[in-house]
Amino acid sequence: MNVNNISDSEASLARRTLGFTLQNIFKPILQIILFILCSILFLSFIVIFLALILRGSHTEIDLLNNVLVILPQVIIDGLVRGFLFATIALGYTMVYGVLEFINFAHGEIFMVGAFTGAGFASILNHFGFLKGFPAIPFLIISLLLGMFVSGSLALLTERIAYRRLRNAPRLVPLISALGVSLLLQDLMRMIVTATGLGFNTSYRTPDMGKPWQIAKFIIPDGRQAVMSIDSRSLNFIIAAMIMLIGLNYLVSATKLGKAIRAVAEDRHTASLMGVNVNQIISLTFLIGGALGGAAGVLFGIRVGTIDPYIGFLNGLKAFTAAVLGGIGNITGAMVGGILLGFLEAFVASYLSLFTNGEFAGANYADITAFSILILILIFRPAGLLGETVAQKV
């Protein structure tokens, strides 16, 4: 074989890798931003259209203007919810990608992350440091702590409860995961009631600054529709964005990411190619858990009060998001999460407005997620971005 030829191809490989890498990182990001804009436009169009149609039956209130005045805030709310579901959904989707297994306990990993942050904040508060603590370092330390604890916990559950069930019938690890989820819920409940944080733990934070006004619109009846974002939500979106970009880089452009993808593709062949499969699976749990923990911290800071059962519903919805985008597909999880977040925010805000308060939107927002899940499973089981693959035999 010609030596020159080899070095040539290596050089071209390197060049291609750089371009390839950049493309791999930024293409999904651009896609997601485009997707966010499209869904905002589409959903806004739908509610305005509905308002115009239903105007006749709601004569006592000015439906169209009422819809428009809250629209900017609903969009922001949807965006935050969307990033929350996207970050949690990544944990489900990564584990499903490598093991084809739904990690029921992932919602609880998220919950533990939230409590790690709350615990850190309350320790700071106990010693009187919290008031004067600068906001950004506080956020970064909380995030790192939450990621560390949740990541280690995810690693530990894999070692203890899942690894030895890897070759058991499919039902068995699923049940074990369910057990881990229940155990973690009540362990955390025991810990928080014993340490005096209380079942409903309030998440104290230093002063995060004033809400930031993005834009102001004048709606037809002369009122102002203000689009503003409070700093907690802004932190949420920025931190989630950074993590998603980081994960995308890790998975699509590094050697480690290649190993993860190889294991997801075919575990046995990957092990023949020199990939340490157990290590990669542990790593997947670590990364997914850390993302979940970070989402927990951000969620806790944003809502202010958390309890040991928050993981259940958020986990379920995030799973729905993962299925919506195509389970096992990382970009899909982000897209699904954001779409679900928007849908939920729109239902929560507009359902009671359109039905004259007959249906309380907040209560039915939860049902929306499951209805979407069932619809997706009927009409497009592979999800929005998933490919239909034959089941492995």
Next chain:
Amino acid sequence: MATWQKFLKSDPVAYFLVTAYALLTTTLLLRYPRTNLATDLIFVLFLGTILILHKSALAKSYKLLISSLILGLALPFFGTLNPFYIDVATFIGIFVVLALGLNVVVGFAGLLDLGYVAFYAVGAYLWAIFSTPQAGQIWPAWSSHFPLAPLWFFLFIPFALIVGAAMGVLLGLPVLRLRGDYLAIVTLGFGEVIRVLATNLDRPINITNGAQGIKSIGRPPLFFAPFFQALGWNLSESQLYQLYFYFLVLIMVGITLVVVRHLNDSRIGRAWTAIREDETAAIAMGVPLVKMKLLAFAVGASFASVMGMLFAAKQLFINPPTFDLIRSISILSMVILGGMGSIPGVILGATLVTLLNLQLLPRIAMELGQLNLPPYIDPTRYQRMIFGLLLILMTIFRSEGILPEDRRQKELHEK
């Protein structure tokens, strides 16, 4: 296990020992009917007679005789002395039927259903709405017809059966074409949806009376009360109802047992086993996959729906939190603990978990309460932890359950 089975082989000594054991526990129970720790233990030993009978190699007619004497005579008589234990026995019966129903889905067909309690809720609400003036709020024009007369209870049993089966099919249709894991999460969501609907459907039309729940639910007619009085048995109304529900549940357990055993031994049962063990191979062998899965789902759902009806009539009051996730989980724990697919195992699992919930945990809580411990160490409040541990330990160390089914044991231990 083998040694004591040999010990109880079919010879006169074994007959004598088992009869003596049954007599001893019954006498002790009837002699000391007050609720305390000792009676709890004797009660468990008393119920253990059934397990001993099951494990022994004695004649079938003898087993049947002793168990019917114990369950049909000794236990109800004890119930007239102490209402608490007959209540526990009734709940054990309810959960045995529920666990057997879930076992059809999880154990026989291998489909993980985590929202099983939703079907139970459907049955409970069905009877609760129609046996109270609640139904009049849904159809104001017909409100003079409601509440329905107690006799309707028996007509509603087949109705609940059909509605439960229909709900099972409706939920199953979209999901059963897919892989099992999706089913788990969809049923989990469905359980939540039913609970949310029950909490919120008091507006715009008041169907479920929202979070307050429905109270004063109708009970089946006490048609045998005059007969009892003629015999000179002076039992109060609440005692009569307690015995009544106990026997209703006992009959339901019997019917369920017969149905489930016949299903499992039939062509359908074999199809379920084939699906559970290898879906692709089952399709290749011509098993109608979706139809069989739907059938399993519908059978399980209809059992739950009927038991929900009975439960509502027995408790007189239901509200949405009665049907939360932890109840689905506890039924699943019964199936896993006893052994998926094994009928005697599931009965044992249901009995053990119900005893744990209703007797052991409150008892421990009471004993701990005297020690002046901080309030957060109350074991009745940590059901999730207990069931979680149970599920993890069972799956890791003995995934075939306590009384495993032969085939399942082989399947899990082949490498």
